Amino acid sequence: MTSSTVAQYTALYRDNLLNDVLPFWQRFSPxxxxxxxxxxxxxxxxxxxxxxxxxxxxxxxxxxxxxxxxxxxxxxxxxxxxxxxxxxxxxxxxxxxxxxxxxxxxxxxxxxxxxxxxxxxxxxxxxxxxxxxxxxxxxxxxxxxxxxxxxxxxxxxxxxxxxAWNKAVSGTRPLKNFALPMILCNLALEIEPLLDKPLVEQTIDECIHEVMTVFFDPDLGLIRENVTPDGRMSDSFEGRLLNPGHAIEAMWFSMDLAVRRGDRALVDKAVQITLDTLTYAWDTDFGGILYFMDASGHPPQQLEWDQKLWWVHVETLISLLKGYQLTGNQACWEWFERVHAYTWSHFPDPINGEWFGYLNRRGEVLLPLKGGKWKGCYHVPRGLYQCWQVLENLQNL
Missing domain, CATH: 1.50.10.20 (Glycosyltransferase)
Known part of the structure; x- marks a missing residue:
C-alpha cells in the first residue's frame, strides 16, 4: 500500500458518491x-x-x-x-x-x-x-x-x-434470526444521543453477546443466520443457512462498538470473522461473494444462492477497510483490493450512473434495475461514504 494508491481510492469513493450516485437519486427519485x-x-x-x-x-x-x-x-x-x-x-x-x-x-x-x-x-x-x-x-x-x-x-x-404475521407454527421449531440483533448493534449507536445511557449500554451488551456468542459458531468459525432460542444449531434449511453479507456487515458494526468501548479483543475477533467468512464465501470459479451458503455443504434452499449482490460487496469493503485501519492486518488490505477490483469492474454503471444490484454467478448483470423493492438509496451511498472516510484517515496517517 502506498500513499498515492490510498489517495486514488479516496478520490474514487468520494467522487462516485458526490458526483454520480447521489445526483442519480436526486434527479430521478423525488x-x-x-x-x-x-x-x-x-x-x-x-x-x-x-x-x-x-x-x-x-x-x-x-x-x-x-x-x-x-x-x-x-x-x-x-x-x-x-x-x-x-x-x-x-x-x-x-x-x-x-x-x-x-x-x-x-x-x-x-x-x-x-x-x-x-x-x-x-x-x-x-x-x-x-x-x-x-x-x-x-x-x-x-x-x-x-x-x-x-x-x-x-x-x-x-x-x-x-x-401476528409470523407464519411459523408456534413451538414446533422455534428459531431466532441474526438480522435484528445485527441491526440493533448499529441502531443503538445511531440514536445514542436520544436515549438514556443505561438503555444504550444494555442494548449494546445484549447485541454484542448475541452476535459474537449466540450466533457465532466456534466450530465453523462463522456466523449462523438462524439458531434455536438457546443458541444451538438446528439441522434444517434455516439452521444451516449462512448469509455472508449479513455476517460481514455485522462485523464493521461490531468494530465501531469495539472502538467506542476500547475493546481490542472485540476488534480482533470481528476482523478474524470477516476474513474467515470472506475466505469461505468467495467464489473461486468466477470471483465475487456468494449470496447464500449451506453450512454443511448441502444445496441451499434459496434459488438465488449463487447471485452476486451489490450490498454484500459494499459491506465487505467497509469491514475490510475498518479492519485494516484498526489492526494493520495486511490480509484485510489484500482482500480489500481483491474485492474492490471485482466490485468496481461489475457493479457501477459507467453509462447511466449509479450501480447495478444483481449479477449472476458469472458476474453478468442479471437485472438492469437501479432500485426496486429491496435496493434503494442506502447501501451504495453509505458504503461509499464509509470507505471514503476510512481511506481519508489512512491517507492522513
Whole structure:
C-alpha cells in the first residue's frame, strides 16, 4: 500500500458518491406530487413501479440526513438540497407510514394508502434511524420523540418481531434470526444521543453477546443466520443457512462498538470473522461473494444462492477497510483490493450512473434495475461514504 494508491481510492469513493450516485437519486427519485421517493428505477432512472416501500423511504431519509450532518459543512452548495430530500421523505412517512399502533407499514401505494401490513420490523428500524438523523439535522423535538418511541417499540417486539404475521407454527421449531440483533448493534449507536445511557449500554451488551456468542459458531468459525432460542444449531434449511453479507456487515458494526468501548479483543475477533467468512464465501470459479451458503455443504434452499449482490460487496469493503485501519492486518488490505477490483469492474454503471444490484454467478448483470423493492438509496451511498472516510484517515496517517 502506498500513499498515492490510498489517495486514488479516496478520490474514487468520494467522487462516485458526490458526483454520480447521489445526483442519480436526486434527479430521478423525488415524487413532487405525492411526496416521498420513487425507488423502482430502471437502468436510466425511469420509474417502472410507483409503490413505496417504507423501509426504503426511511433509508433514503437517513442517507441524506446523515450526509447533511456529517459532511454538509464541506459542501455548502449541496447541503440544502440534501436536507430538502430528507424532508420530502420524512413528510411522507409521517403522513402515511404508520399503522394505528405506531408500527410502520411495509409498503403503500404512491399516494400513501397502506398495501402491506407492518409485519416487517425493519421498517421500524430504518424509521428510527431516519428520524434520529433528521432530528439532529433540524433540531426538531418531534423527530427525536418519533425515533425514540419507535426504538422502544422495536425492543418490545424483539422476541417476536413479526407478531401476528409470523407464519411459523408456534413451538414446533422455534428459531431466532441474526438480522435484528445485527441491526440493533448499529441502531443503538445511531440514536445514542436520544436515549438514556443505561438503555444504550444494555442494548449494546445484549447485541454484542448475541452476535459474537449466540450466533457465532466456534466450530465453523462463522456466523449462523438462524439458531434455536438457546443458541444451538438446528439441522434444517434455516439452521444451516449462512448469509455472508449479513455476517460481514455485522462485523464493521461490531468494530465501531469495539472502538467506542476500547475493546481490542472485540476488534480482533470481528476482523478474524470477516476474513474467515470472506475466505469461505468467495467464489473461486468466477470471483465475487456468494449470496447464500449451506453450512454443511448441502444445496441451499434459496434459488438465488449463487447471485452476486451489490450490498454484500459494499459491506465487505467497509469491514475490510475498518479492519485494516484498526489492526494493520495486511490480509484485510489484500482482500480489500481483491474485492474492490471485482466490485468496481461489475457493479457501477459507467453509462447511466449509479450501480447495478444483481449479477449472476458469472458476474453478468442479471437485472438492469437501479432500485426496486429491496435496493434503494442506502447501501451504495453509505458504503461509499464509509470507505471514503476510512481511506481519508489512512491517507492522513
Amino acid at each position: 415524487d413532487r406530487e405525492h411526496g416521498g421517493f420513487f425507488t423502482c428505477l430502471d437502468r436510466t432512472g425511469e420509474v417502472y413501479d410507483t409503490d413505496k416501500f417504507i423501509w426504503l423511504q426511511a433509508r433514503q431519509v437517513w442517507t441524506f440526513s446523515m450526509l447533511y450532518n456529517r459532511v454538509g459543512s464541506l459542501f455548502p452548495d449541496q447541503k440544502a438540497d440534501w436536507l430538502g430530500m430528507a424532508q420530502l421523505g420524512a413528510d411522507f412517512l409521517q403522513k402515511h407510514g404508520r399503522a394505528e399502533d405506531g408500527s410502520w407499514y411495509f409498503s403503500t401505494t404512491r399516494d400513501g394508502k397502506p398495501l402491506v401490513q407492518p409485519y416487517n420490523i425493519f421498517s421500524d428500524c430504518f424509521a428510527t434511524m431516519a428520524f434520529g438523523q433528521l432530528s439532529l439535522a433540524t433540531g426538531r423535538d418531534e423527530y427525536a420523540h418519533l425515533a425514540e418511541s419507535t426504538f422502544r417499540q422495536i425492543l418490545a417486539r424483539r422476541d417476536n418481531p413479526k407478531g
